[in-house]
Amino acid sequence: MSKARIAILISGRGSNMMALVEAARDKAFPGEIVCVVSNRADAKGLAFAAANGIATTVIDHKAYATREDFEAALDQYLSSMNVEGIALAGFMRVLTAQFITRWEGRMLNIHPSLLPAYKGLHTHERAIADGAQVHGCSVHLVTPQLDGGPVLLQAEVPVLPDDTPDSLSARVLAEEHRIYPQALAWLATRIIEDSE
Numbered sequence: 001m002s003k004a005r006i007a008i009l010i011s012g013r014g015s016n017m018m019a020l021v022e023a024a025r026d027k028a029f030p031g032e033i034v035c036v037v038s039n040r041a042d043a044k045g046l047a048f049a050a051a052n053g054i055a056t057t058v059i060d061h062k063a064y065a066t067r068e069d070f071e072a073a074l075d076q077y078l079s080s081m082n083v084e085g086i087a088l089a090g091f092m093r094v095l096t097a098q099f100i101t102r103w104e105g106r107m108l109n110i111h112p113s114l115l116p117a118y119k120g121l122h123t124h125e126r127a128i129a130d131g132a133q134v135h136g137c138s139v140h141l142v143t144p145q146l147d148g149g150p151v152l153l154q155a156e157v158p159v160l161p162d163d164t165p166d167s168l169s170a171r172v173l174a175e176e177h178r179i180y181p182q183a184l185a186w187l188a189t190r191i192i193e194d195s196e
């Protein structure tokens, strides 16, 4: 079976990346994780990827004068790995419309809220401050509108009366790890079908 060649982009811990790597171990999973790219050398997830035999690279955004230069280096690496689809997994750089347009329909992001609620940062803090009773996570196709692309999957969790941002984040994260592999399987299948 041919598999879609997927890159995962991270900036830190990489727990969603790990969930995707674990899911992709299944013979029946339609995607292969061919590389993990980080914009930060200290991203904890890099060691896990390397230990699992996945190509890793650091493309440090601070080493480039402009976003476009950074993204050119990123694109060059992705082409060198024949990447067909991208999963953003805690990748904390905003990408330009040009880069996103090149990958549109082939790039996913996971976001820790029930979009369109709480785009941007500090989603758990904001949900608690608002007295929200339900919170969650979303996987969406990336479009030039920040956190605004079509939502593929969501999972809800309750917000409990004594929740802190940490306790709520942990409850949401468990759902992220469940739904992101499902959404990536959908994208990988679509990429394979499009190439046939």
Ligand code: GAR
Pocket (backbone or CB within 6 Å): 010, 011, 012, 013, 014, 015, 016, 017, 089, 090, 091, 110, 111, 112, 120, 121, 173, 176
């Ligand atoms: C995850 O909760 C992810 O949804 C969030 O960062 C965390 C990364 O954790 N992403 C965003 O906020 C994107 N704007 P991880 O590195 O353990 O996957």
